[in-house]
Amino acid sequence: MSDRSVLELLATHPFTADLSEEQQAQLAACARIAHFEPDEYLLREGQPATAFYLIVSGLVSIEVFVPGHGPRPLQTVEGGSAVGWSWMLAPSRWEFDARALERTTAVVFDAERLRALFLEDCCLGLRLVQRLLFIITERLRAARLQLLDLYGPPRER
Amino acid sequence: MASPAVIDVNGLAALIAALQQEGYRVIGPIRRDGAIIYDEISQLNDLPFGWGDEQEAGMYRVRRREDNAVFGYAVGPHSWKRFLHPSPVVLWRARRRGNEWMIEEPVEDSPRLAFLGVRSCDLHAIGVLDRVLHHGSYIDPIYAERRESAFVIVVQCAHFTPRTCFCTSMGTGPKATQGFDLALTELVEPDAHRFVVEVGSARGAAILQQIPHRPAEPTDVTAAEHAIAQTAASMGRQLQTAGLPAALLANLEHPHWDKIAQRCLACGNCTMVCPTCFCFSVEDRHDLTGTVTERIRRLDVCFTTSFTYTAGKPLRQSIRSRYRQWLTHKLATWVEQFGTFGCVGCGRCITWCPVGIDLTIEAAAITGREQTTEGVV
Amino acid sequence: MVKPAIATPAATNPFFPLPFLVISRRRETRDTVTLRLRPLSDVRLIAQPGQFMMLSVYGVGEVPISVSGLPRRPGELEHTIRAVGSVTRHLVALHPGDQIGVRGPFGTSWPLQLAHGQDVLLVAGGLGFAPLRSALLAILRERWRYRQVIVLYGARSPADLLYRRDLSRWLQRPDLVLRITVDHPDQYWRGQVGVVPNLIRQMAAFFEPANTVAMICGPEIMMRFTIRELQKHGIPDERIFLSLERNMQCAIGLCGHCQLGPFFLCKDGPVLPYSRLAPFSEIREF
Numbered sequence: 001m002s003d004r005s006v007l008e009l010l011a012t013h014p015f016t017a018d019l020s021e022e023q024q025a026q027l028a029a030c031a032r033i034a035h036f037e038p039d040e041y042l043l044r045e046g047q048p049a050t051a052f053y054l055i056v057s058g059l060v061s062i063e064v065f066v067p068g069h070g071p072r073p074l075q076t077v078e079g080g081s082a083v084g085w086s087w088m089l090a091p092s093r094w095e096f097d098a099r100a101l102e103r104t105t106a107v108v109f110d111a112e113r114l115r116a117l118f119l120e121d122c123c124l125g126l127r128l129v130q131r132l133l134f135i136i137t138e139r140l141r142a143a144r145l146q147l148l149d150l151y152g153p154p155r156e157r
Numbered sequence: 158m159a160s161p162a163v164i165d166v167n168g169l170a171a172l173i174a175a176l177q178q179e180g181y182r183v184i185g186p187i188r189r190d191g192a193i194i195y196d197e198i199s200q201l202n203d204l205p206f207g208w209g210d211e212q213e214a215g216m217y218r219v220r221r222r223e224d225n226a227v228f229g230y231a232v233g234p235h236s237w238k239r240f241l242h243p244s245p246v247v248l249w250r251a252r253r254r255g256n257e258w259m260i261e262e263p264v265e266d267s268p269r270l271a272f273l274g275v276r277s278c279d280l281h282a283i284g285v286l287d288r289v290l291h292h293g294s295y296i297d298p299i300y301a302e303r304r305e306s307a308f309v310i311v312v313q314c315a316h317f318t319p320r321t322c323f324c325t326s327m328g329t330g331p332k333a334t335q336g337f338d339l340a341l342t343e344l345v346e347p348d349a350h351r352f353v354v355e356v357g358s359a360r361g362a363a364i365l366q367q368i369p370h371r372p373a374e375p376t377d378v379t380a381a382e383h384a385i386a387q388t389a390a391s392m393g394r395q396l397q398t399a400g401l402p403a404a405l406l407a408n409l410e411h412p413h414w415d416k417i418a419q420r421c422l423a424c425g426n427c428t429m430v431c432p433t434c435f436c437f438s439v440e441d442r443h444d445l446t447g448t449v450t451e452r453i454r455r456l457d458v459c460f461t462t463s464f465t466y467t468a469g470k471p472l473r474q475s476i477r478s479r480y481r482q483w484l485t486h487k488l489a490t491w492v493e494q495f496g497t498f499g500c501v502g503c504g505r506c507i508t509w510c511p512v513g514i515d516l517t518i519e520a521a522a523i524t525g526r527e528q529t530t531e532g533v534v
Numbered sequence: 535m536v537k538p539a540i541a542t543p544a545a546t547n548p549f550f551p552l553p554f555l556v557i558s559r560r561r562e563t564r565d566t567v568t569l570r571l572r573p574l575s576d577v578r579l580i581a582q583p584g585q586f587m588m589l590s591v592y593g594v595g596e597v598p599i600s601v602s603g604l605p606r607r608p609g610e611l612e613h614t615i616r617a618v619g620s621v622t623r624h625l626v627a628l629h630p631g632d633q634i635g636v637r638g639p640f641g642t643s644w645p646l647q648l649a650h651g652q653d654v655l656l657v658a659g660g661l662g663f664a665p666l667r668s669a670l671l672a673i674l675r676e677r678w679r680y681r682q683v684i685v686l687y688g689a690r691s692p693a694d695l696l697y698r699r700d701l702s703r704w705l706q707r708p709d710l711v712l713r714i715t716v717d718h719p720d721q722y723w724r725g726q727v728g729v730v731p732n733l734i735r736q737m738a739a740f741f742e743p744a745n746t747v748a749m750i751c752g753p754e755i756m757m758r759f760t761i762r763e764l765q766k767h768g769i770p771d772e773r774i775f776l777s778l779e780r781n782m783q784c785a786i787g788l789c790g791h792c793q794l795g796p797f798f799l800c801k802d803g804p805v806l807p808y809s810r811l812a813p814f815s816e817i818r819e820f
Contacts, residue, residue: 151660
């Protein structure tokens, strides 16, 4: 896809919308648009973590495959958010699967080029890492609340 | 109302008889089980002539007095709550016939009670309970019935040292000025054991007419005022109440609560002796055949872990949180709920706490106020 | 001497339950049912959404249960009950034809009038959906009074979803935005997995914070996190309403069990604006 469509998506996606045009252009140069059909995987556990996904629309399930049980969904990620941060600490591999539940459109960044961009433009790098941190804390908060099983039956201690 | 009168000890006996004649069961102080408590009296000699008490934080003793005073002691473990907010009480009874239940209201002969010896603090406590159980959006029918028929004879506090009391701080005594049918101030001169009688209601005036009495002389009145003033001047405790609710609510996480929690046993004595603690629990009880069920209400204690059970778990689990609930309710949130403090300065909670926790000291510590003791130690 | 009587309007003793008949029972989940009740006496109890009744199982006890629906006939009541203790276990086992005792209605109601002309955001967690369902039904009955109506519902798992038939119908309505999420999906679930506060962010485009009334009900932790998220989106504290649960025994503000600070939740609640609770919200075990 052309850089121009990527730029349009970056201009409106909450993750990048309030960056400067120049910063958005820098990012667009490392990215492409991808579409995923229902049940198609964005990334798989064990594979090298080489991309960062901004979810534009659709629904993605973060899951782990448990032998004897099949895929166990942990959380879903919807349009306006992002998937994947293991790429920040290279070299690394994905720890979970990400599978599209609905037809999903994403802006996919090349992780190596992103990491290089961060070192070149530390300011941009810091701003993006802060946003990634925000997403990670949101996921962690959700995971912790889910762990509490708040809606479950009152249990004896 | 009418000007004060004087009765002697025989007059007191006649007063008891006159009330009984009118169909009242007279409740007054008696000495039993090592304390001066309130129960039904039938005649003059049931009263604790010549007995007094000694109270301090965590300590209560009765002791013989050197004179023959009838009312020469501070309040004991009982309060009038015992008779106005009785426990346990059957709220209703239901019988099963087939698949249907028929509810019955247990009707007791409503007792007409005369309270002999209501101290000013306890009179205010009755006023506090009135606001909770008698003047709120729901009126408790059990309290209402007993309260409306109760005949109140105040005894103004005199001839003892109020060690754990602080009615002067709470504006609740030692002199009661209204809300009673009759008020007695005892004068214990050896050759002139008598009572100055103030009339507070038409009902009180009518009873006075039936017993031998004479008009009070200025000397009687002066002696009475002097005796009451002595009590006021020798208060054992004090509590600064200005701004107290806000100060307590601003210090809900003060480290001092932890200090109290280390001592408090959550035994609930304070709530049981407190004349204004009103919380009750409601439970259903059925017989072995399962055809009769009763709903019972019983005074409850906020210090228990089950008090705040919600879906089976206590919301106030730590003793710290339960003591804090009791104290902040009594001295802070009660004001927002009912327009007065819950505390009337009777000092019972200080006396009857097995570890001697003194809420005047604790409240001062939490709100950072100076704690001074007035009067005789 | 005993005065036999079925409690009637003349018996104004607030401790007396009125006899009601169970006329229908719908199993919602493994441990939750919805009962519809019809009065056996002449008294008509009219409850507003958000209020609760005290339901008595004779010989066992009495529990506070919010109304979860609107009456189909005057005086009828609908309650969703989960079996968590002895009384509720008995209630869940009742069938049409059984008799129970009912007192009420008690407590404050959801601020439907305040929400006229406003966007309405209902956020439900688990069984918290029961008291909110009555509000939603009342809103939908006069849908034209409200602007955007958004319902966010988080449940433990797909098997724990309440009111499934209602949910399917509501998902079809173009004048209602309904988002459901679960903590633990099953193999068939293709919806969202995660917590309710996350759904709020997704809905940001649908409501105008300055003109929104939010009503929340669920476990206190869920409500706490939801409130934070709503505050982040600019909804003022006085327009965020919660329904709180406490030990309730008399339901008439006399037994003292339901106190939260100065509030008797049976009288001043269970529905309260967060602005009144905020001073105590950070105090543990208060």
